[in-house]
Amino acid sequence: MEEVKVNLGPKSYNIAITAGLVDQVGPRLRALLSQSETAAVITDSNVGPLYGERLARSLRQAGFQVVTLTFPAGEQSKNLATLTELYTGLAKAGLTRSDVVVALGGGVTGDMAGLAAATFLRGVAFVQVPTSLLAMVDSSVGGKVAVDLPAGKNLVGAFYQPKAVYIDPAVLKTLPVRFFNDGMAEVIKYGCIKDAALFARLEALAPAEMDKALPGIIATCCNIKARIVEADEFDNGDRMVLNFGHTLGHAVEKTYHYAKYSHGEAVGIGMLAFTRAAEAKGQTAPGTAARLANILQQYHLPLTAAVTPAEFLAAVQLDKKKKGHQLTIVLLRQIGESFLQKIAFQEIAAYL
């Protein structure tokens, strides 16, 4: 069992990582929340049929009444209409402030269930049971919860920390390989921004060794994220380094209508484009972009996508890292070392 603690004073929590954890959530949650009667499991139409009953059984055995709310899988569900349906389900279930919301699924589920928990009755406890690699290493940790608006992704949300994160790497066996690699882009990102040893480990890892290595890799990523979130919970400074690859990545996703490239694929494209540009300007150590391109190929991630400066500008209009006509971008000094740079909008084209 790997354990990572997120130290946020009274909002501190543990991330537990071990195969088979889906069947052990009940007793762990009971130890954490002795007064809760009802656990509302929020999941989607892909993950619910796979793991919903196992999770519910574990919760029932620990004395919880379980209500399961399932929404149609996909980013297109992450909106105010689905959130309203979730509120209705929680109200029908008679959830009280001493009860708990359990998010079972990928990033869409965790973000939306977290926002429902943050706001229903002005806040009820919630825990994350992430089932995609991307959610395990990124979105389930750190308390960013949100839904999308037609104008852009994650525009309505909150910072609301979970009470615990339960990661069962064995559930990744049912994740389609494209979505596993999607999560690997975020894993590679941690190596780029903070951990050269992790990056080198990923370079050297043979596919046959992946299953055995995964719990340790996930724990390493969660550890990096936990330390970053502890230092800057509300994303005013250093937490922005987690955005490496995301500024252009979001533009790639938006330009291709969230259809052609997954989030991780777009982030990989963004990491490489900015690193190539920064290396050409002498801001990044020579050879960094080549290593990055190699590792993206190793995990079957695309390297480039055409985005014009105008499309990029249109996409960053609602970037939460934008202040006035300046944007904060993340660049690498070398693998394992990142820095923030403020750039004016008219300089953006130089990084494409």
Ligand code: GLY
């Ligand atoms: N996913 C980026 C963050 O949590 O700040």
